[in-house]
Amino acid sequence: MHVPLDHHSRTPVYLQIKQAVLEAIREGRLAPGARLPATREWARQLGVNRSTVAMAYDELLADGVVESFVGRGTFVARQKLAEVARLDERAARRTPARKMVWEGMFSERAQSPVVESLLDLYQVSTLRDVISFSGSFPDAASFPTREFRNSLHFAERTLGDEIYRYGPVAGYERLREYLAQRMRESGSEVTAENIIVTSGSQQALDLIARALISPGDTVAIENPTYPGAMTAFALAGARLLPIPVDEDGLCVDVLENVLKVQRPKLVYVVPSFQNPTGACLSWERRRRLLALAREHNLPIVEDDYGSHLRFDGDALPHLKALDDTEHVIYVSNFSKSLLPGLRIGWCAAARPVIARLTAFKQNNDITTSPLLQAALWDFCRRKRYEAHLEKIRPIYRARRDLMLRRLAEDFPAETVWTQPAGGLFLWVTLPPSLDATELLYQVRQQGVVFSRGRLFYSDNPKRNTLRLSYGHVTLEQIERGMRVIGTTAKAMLGRATGRTAERFHSHTVPLV
Amino acid sequence: MHVPLDHHSRTPVYLQIKQAVLEAIREGRLAPGARLPATREWARQLGVNRSTVAMAYDELLADGVVESFVGRGTFVARQKLAEVARLDERAARRTPARKMVWEGMFSERAQSPVVESLLDLYQVSTLRDVISFSGSFPDAASFPTREFRNSLHFAERTLGDEIYRYGPVAGYERLREYLAQRMRESGSEVTAENIIVTSGSQQALDLIARALISPGDTVAIENPTYPGAMTAFALAGARLLPIPVDEDGLCVDVLENVLKVQRPKLVYVVPSFQNPTGACLSWERRRRLLALAREHNLPIVEDDYGSHLRFDGDALPHLKALDDTEHVIYVSNFSKSLLPGLRIGWCAAARPVIARLTAFKQNNDITTSPLLQAALWDFCRRKRYEAHLEKIRPIYRARRDLMLRRLAEDFPAETVWTQPAGGLFLWVTLPPSLDATELLYQVRQQGVVFSRGRLFYSDNPKRNTLRLSYGHVTLEQIERGMRVIGTTAKAMLGRATGRTAERFHSHTVPLV
Structure with a gap:
């Protein structure tokens, strides 16, 4: 049986041999019960080590595709052929064995609530389709x-x-x-x-x-x-x-x-x-x-x-x-x-x-x-x-200024906020009856996100706080996004606080 | 007093003011006992916040360069002038206070022998002046x-x-x-x-x-x-x-x-x-x-x-x-x-x-x-x-081949070694009476280094073992370096084993 071996391929030679046998079976060139060449003989023909052919046979044996009888040789099995025809090589390679049970295998520190919270973050939102006051990212347009x-x-x-x-x-x-x-x-x-x-x-x-x-x-x-x-x-x-x-x-x-x-x-x-x-x-x-x-x-x-x-x-x-x-x-x-x-x-x-x-x-x-x-x-x-810092400082100052204006104009009357002299974000405390998680749930549906304040507390979180980052939003986005948050907060104040917060899944929003 | 302030400098304004005062004292423009301007007045002149001037005065006070009397103002101190003139601003800024005692402050894991061994490695040897069979680095010339x-x-x-x-x-x-x-x-x-x-x-x-x-x-x-x-x-x-x-x-x-x-x-x-x-x-x-x-x-x-x-x-x-x-x-x-x-x-x-x-x-x-x-x-x-792998494999094969030849020809008769089919290093076991640490000490003086085998054992180290990496040595370096190691090992075999090993400091040689 001819096998076109490629010694430079990333597919190991023994797997190439195995695949050639599987192909021959599928195509009917090797019928059920047919005898495979002896390893020594075939190895010489193919110009490989005998152990390489033996490895291919081992694989085929393990998959139940061939059967081996001491003193007689290796034969194409009679039972598995339908499966072999149906499944691809990988799936057919081996009968299912006991899967690893990972439950309970992780370290004590991997079970800490901290890791749980990080697991929620597994996939960082790309946030390309929303106005994001979340994260603390610098302005990519100024890179x-x-x-x-x-x-x-x-x-x-x-x-x-x-x-x-x-x-x-x-x-x-x-x-x-x-x-x-x-x-x-x-x-x-x-x-x-x-x-x-x-x-x-x-x-x-x-x-x-x-x-x-x-x-x-x-x-x-x-x-x-x-x-x-x-x-x-x-x-x-x-x-x-x-x-x-x-x-x-x-x-x-x-x-x-x-x-x-x-x-x-x-x-x-x-x-x-x-x-x-x-x-x-x-x-x-x-x-x-x-x-x-x-x-x-x-x-x-x-x-x-x-x-x-x-x-x-x-x-x-x-x-x-x-x-x-x-x-x-x-x-x-x-x-x-x-x-x-x-x-x-x-x-x-x-x-x-x-x-x-x-x-x-x-x-x-x-x-x-x-x-x-x-x-x-x-x-x-x-x-x-230095030149880059000179360039970005006024950009962030202008954004901060606009954030402060919008907070004063669009947010509920009792809202208070910090006025940072630098950096990328400010901190807002809403009227006590408002829950930032519920607010986030609502503004997210309008294409706006922010970081809930509770994520930053190790103790005694204030649920009516939020961090608003202006690092990677344009002035236009600030105008629109802040209006959405402010208006939504005002509307929430006017209603009885519902239980919608429970429906909000934290893992869809970045942590910081 | 004129101070040319630079608000864009990385030196904070308060420090600029402080330095201007120190300079004026050193140059005699402010004599011992002279009164400094009132903070409010000087801040207005300089166009800065009063607190900025106050911070500069605080610093000068802390350094003992000026004295302050309630209701009277701030004056250049009479005592510290010689010191001020001698020391630069940084050193004079504050009288020495209790230094942090770091001893005993590190974590349990920082005290593990593992960290001790890593501390020895603190500075990676650049190894430019030696023939190095140490490390497991790929060939930089082929990058x-x-x-x-x-x-x-x-x-x-x-x-x-x-x-x-x-x-x-x-x-x-x-x-x-x-x-x-x-x-x-x-x-x-x-x-x-x-x-x-x-x-x-x-x-x-x-x-x-x-x-x-x-x-x-x-x-x-x-x-x-x-x-x-x-x-x-x-x-x-x-x-x-x-x-x-x-x-x-x-x-x-x-x-x-x-x-x-x-x-x-x-x-x-x-x-x-x-x-x-x-x-x-x-x-x-x-x-x-x-x-x-x-x-x-x-x-x-x-x-x-x-x-x-x-x-x-x-x-x-x-x-x-x-x-x-x-x-x-x-x-x-x-x-x-x-x-x-x-x-x-x-x-x-x-x-x-x-x-x-x-x-x-x-x-x-x-x-x-x-x-x-x-x-x-x-x-x-x-x-x-893929192309790079194709290129470097024969390079490493040729080096491995030469390593094996030199081992056979230059090393003591009882030496045994592995014959790897790939990778960047091989493993040598010298006659039992030889200590690789002592050998390293001796060949290092001839400009050749390798990794002692003991570094790779978690238990029961064999002191007569060494790892020889051929990843980043040329064929010429292999010729010369292997001859040095082999000849030195033979010479050691001929002598009584001395106690020179104690003189060898492990931190001067890379770990792996």
Whole structure:
């Protein structure tokens, strides 16, 4: 029997032989009961190892397509022919065996409610057909794709094969130098040795959680706060200790009182344009928070996703810039201010911390793509990043202004909201009788979505809150979308609150 | 006092004011005891908020550079001037406070010996000045940089801003489709829904470990095996259960006996060109391993870093290709066969597994760069990946052949070694009296390095073993480097074994 073998095919040779036999059976060239060639003989004819033919026969045997009798040889089976004719090779390959039972096989941490909530998110909505105040995405229309192209070309044309190798775990050296230099300019005492480049802020938070949190440790967080931080700390085994937030950011006085009776392992804070409220931690509270950290030997994780997105007023110092005692672990990224798809962030901290994060990063993904790090470095040193920030700040300011106008004009009278001086979102508190989940259900049917406030709370969620992101909506979309939300909220206020909220399925809406 | 403020500078305005005051003091324009302007008055002159000036004064006060008297105002201090003149602004900014004590602040898992070993690796050796048989890196001289450039350009020019946004957590859809198609061609029953794209294999292993392993669970692994898998499972809390490896790969009969008395959570296996031995799991053992998995409801993690790097003989089926019962979690990547710097790998498994891995990936780094995923997809669909594999296989075969010749000619008589049919390395067992650590110490002084075998054992390390990688050495380097190792080993055999091994510091040599 002739088999046209292709040794360069991705289909293994033994499978090619098996398929040829199946084909011959289907086409009637091999009848039920027909004897197959002896393995040794056929292997010689085909120019393959005898074991390769034996493997093909094993497969056919396992599928019940052939039968083997010791001392007599291998024969086409009489029973299975109808099936073989009906089914394709893959399905016919083997009689059904016991399927793996995955239920109960996952780890304890995989069963945490945190993972359940992430499972709901399994598929990120593309959101192309709706006006989305959800997520915290930067404006894609402003992406400096042409300028970044030049840096990408520079990196891959002039830096040689280095950028396609495994790079240093802690990051591309020149990018680390740049980041340290940039941080020194805003007052932080850091060198490249204090920097680790990460695959976005989220990886930095995950590495920090794994390096610092033992199961049962407590982490003080703002309530509400960024859900990605909650999942990172919770999955490392932390109990979350919620501290309230007001218009000046984290309520440091509450933290101070808590510290008299509890000993959290660290405090996580978003000082600039807090996620989700948009609040800025006041100067006074920054100093006080650092004093507390020194008093209690308490590490502070400073998540600075957006201080460079300030469009009103003067910058406040980073906690890291006030920190000459190495209490602050600073985290930032290029995802909100430049290009999320680069997946590049960084962390600046004391060297013992960086050493641990580097070890955990090695275990996690070895390194972040040196190609993208090198391109980003080139982009930054050509001052394109500064230029991009100059370009987008007024865009976000104009959107924020329009958001505030629409809130004042379209929303129910008792609504209150924050007025962020930068960042990508603001925080709205509706009249207490309104439920943001029900509101979302209703506006979604009109093609508008937002993030429900409850997703940001670790404790005591306020159901009448919502986060409205203006990062990736146009002024026209803001006009229309805010009118839809405001009008719908007003209409809901006028009616008795129904039970429609139950019909809303959270997994159809992105978390943040 | 004139201060040339720059509101667009990265230096916050309050720091600019502070620096102007310090400069004025240093230059004598402000003498000790001189009164500073009132905050309100100066803020009006400078056109900034009063609080900004107050922040600058706060800083100066904290540094002891000025003194404040209620009702009288703020004055240049008389004491600190010499210091101010000597120190720069940053150092003078604040009197030293209690430094953070990081000792004892790290998590339990950060104190595991695994992390200690990774900390030793903190800085990856660049290895440019040595002949390195260490690491398992592909040949950089063969990188298809020009061909990949075209795909990079295609992706960023024609796919729009999509590739710079956050992409789907589970991966760029077209790449998932391609990977599923490719796997189907080699016999696996998978669709894109069974695939998650990861930042290299290492991330896949880390996610698998976190999704499946609870602290105290047992993981059966080959002994010796890939250290990155050991760290991933150990850091998730696993106890490692070593199963021996011989020339046919994992000793499945030993595993079978173990399963009679123990219940591991999963078994991790590298069936093709096992790391570090280069052994190939036999056809018979593959079937037997799957039968055991079915019998015990035991997941198999199949690490296929290199079956596509086969240069001798016919391909054996992937475990995943034999698995129609969803027991196999298949892991592979493009790091050994294409470009490590892309940091792209993938995992194929049952959908409940993929759902959990996706949740953990969302928590870990949200997504792998869509730009690089899209470029890789384009590269693959143009058949460049196949072409690249065709190109590099003979290169590695020639190197392997030369390695074998040199082993036969240059090494001590009792030396034995594996003869891999593919992959990037082989495994050498020296005469029992030789210690690979001492050998490494001696050859390193002659500009040659390799990986000591002991790094790959979870138990009972054989000190006379070494892994020799030929992935990124030229034929000339093999000639010279192998001669150095062989000659040095022979010389050591002739001498009494000294205690020089103690002088060797492991952190100067890469782990794998």
